[in-house]
Amino acid sequence: MPRASGPLAEALARRTVLLDGGLSNQLAAQGCDLSGGLWTGRVLAERPDQVEAAHTAYARAGAEVLITASYQIGPGHPRAADLLHRSVALAARAAEAADHEVWVAASVGPYGAVLADGSEYRGRYGLSVRELAAFHRPRVEALLAAGPDVLALETVPDPDEAQALLTVLGETDAPAWLSYTVAEGRTRSGAPLAEAFALAAAYPQVIAVGVNCCDPVEVLPALEAAAATTRTPLLAYPNDGSVWEAATATWRTPGTRPGWPTAAWRRTGARLIGGCCRIGPDRIAALAAGAR
Template sequence: MSKITLLDGGLGQELIKRSSAPPHPLWSTKVMLDEPHLVADIHRDFCDAGARVICLNTYAISRHRLKTYAPEYSVKEMLDAAVSTARQGIGSASSGDSVSIVASLPPLNASYDHTVAPDFDSAYEQYSELVTLQKDAVDGFLLETMSNITEATAGAKAIRDAGVVGAVAFTLNDKDPRELRSGETLEEAIAAVKPYTPDAIMVNCSTPEVVTEGLKIALKSGVRCGAYANGFTSVEALVPGSTVDRLSSRVDLGPAEYLAFVKTWLEMGVQIIGGCCEIGPDHIRAIRTYLDEKAIETTDALIP
């Protein structure tokens, strides 16, 4: 088996467990402003759990979100803060592993809801800005939780035009894993981004069961594939402007249960593994322990 890239897990939901502050529409970014040590601690804990790739706390950083919820801060200020807290956390880890850093390129206006997504030109401009501001500080980009083809292609083009390493990750319909949350098919979405030669096609922020089915389609692409599922019962209650405390976590998806899904993904040929919302350091530790027991090498390169 080739080397496996082991990502970290979901930072935002981990902060829910550790911070006493009330949830905010800019949740993980707001905590980074008020309690930066918590963000650094979570990065450290994912490193110590065995993650080889740490994702910056940049999921909620976009022009629209900052203008709406924190207009006093610039995009660059927030991106720089994310890099600083990540380096602090990695620097305090005791794991001894080499670790790389990737930046999240998120849905620009809201998660899961394609109806509020910007048009292609606006999305491309914003993603290009985010890539330009971060490319010298990170080892790659995760264009993640893509619910529609327009944003996915705009982000994929921005990554390729900048000549940086980047993966595209799609979030799927909980009731039909053949579809994005927009109703467009995953097959169509992969065909739309392939001309921009993404370094990996991934499925993320969907239930593990849906991820498994979606991977059957993604693996046909011939591109390196990855998976990182969430631990929510459903995301339907989250609407633009609402906060993540509206969502409920599953009680049947502890580290052992999540690992069972990961084993299936590895057997299918997936080469990038991690966790999304509600998947914490203990889940990543269980994956790393399994990989070590099976003498499966891990790498800190998104694309070895």
């Protein structure tokens, strides 16, 4: 079956669409080396077959959207354009081989992801909105040239970076979703969620807003804040509740696993639901089974 032929926004108007899970954990499970600053980008550069295999694993689990391995590829990389194009092509190949319709979402990670020091979980890099827009613009242009179905403006830690990404998006006619990473009821930089989600209202290209790479317990309050400020479909793809320790490049796992009240998320308006770091194909398959 070819990859999804209709716009993702049209599907969201009718039903919930299932996202994939964490790319890094699936690549690690496949035996890939993710050490170094490029993280999944290292595998994209060195073992593209493994990236395609990871996408395929999620498609077989029932994922209807595959997020590309472009999260940490910054414009300063000497092969940036080639790798960004490759990331979309690999996801598209996996989508085309699936037995159901699958969309490809091109990941546009935050500036902090390229720094590889955990600062995407802090934000406030000391750069202006204009400087952040200048950083993101060539990445967005290269990804769009590869023909994804949607841009995933994801793991955004603060409204300044969201505004920069939206400014670049506004120069195109591409559809995109905007997803913040949050903690304690605010963005990671400490900004109010209502302020953060309200930014998207001025950009008709935004087809969904929500949260990702956060503790599942943070999801429902964040979705409620988003629902109060926008009529746009919502999205949620949290991690397993673990905390990233940048100094040791390891995850600190919670003593208990938080629940995933996906029915409550849907009632609040979530139409894109999946997982982020440390959520694998088994959890996506369970979500797919529950949606049937």
